Amino acid sequence: MEKSLPELGLKKEDCMELSWVELIVYFDGGFMARDLLKLETLLDRNYSKSFWKMRADFVMKPILVKGLEGMYDFFQEQGGKNLQVVAFPYSGKMAKIPESAISFPHRAGNIYH
Structure with missing residues (x-):
């Protein structure tokens, strides 16, 4: 990093x-x-149980800072108090693993999740 x-x-x-x-x-x-x-x-x-909702998307193009700011503004307007955005990096090391090695063929071209 x-x-x-x-x-x-x-x-x-x-x-x-x-x-x-x-x-x-x-x-x-x-x-x-x-x-x-x-x-x-x-x-x-x-x-103690906690409940949360998660939405996952695969990203193929970098999200600009302006886009992230707009997303945060939108969620704040909707009342999103405990909003978290997490990016799981899939490029780099994952891109070097052959598709036949693991059951994860949809990773091609995705930079993060």
């Missing part, structure tokens, strides 16, 4: 690499504190 997007000021310790199941725990509240990011949470029947 320091090399490709230095303007973000991110360091390695600011980032996490998660499996898809760890991501579920993360979005269900684990993002509040890294120590909550435990897969055992999924086995806890007494875990």
Whole structure:
């Protein structure tokens, strides 16, 4: 991140690499504190449930900052108080994995999700 997007000021310790199941725990509240990011949470029947809605799109062209600002303005006008926008990068390493290696053929040309 320091090399490709230095303007973000991110360091390695600011980032996490998660499996898809760890991501579920993360979005269900684990993002509040890294120590909550435990897969055992999924086995806890007494875990306080939270509900959220997620929309996913595959992006093939970069979204301009002006477009992101407009999107945030739109959601604020609609009452979006807890809005989160997350981009899962699919180019780079994913683009180098052959389509026959994993069941994920729709990734061609997508830069993030």
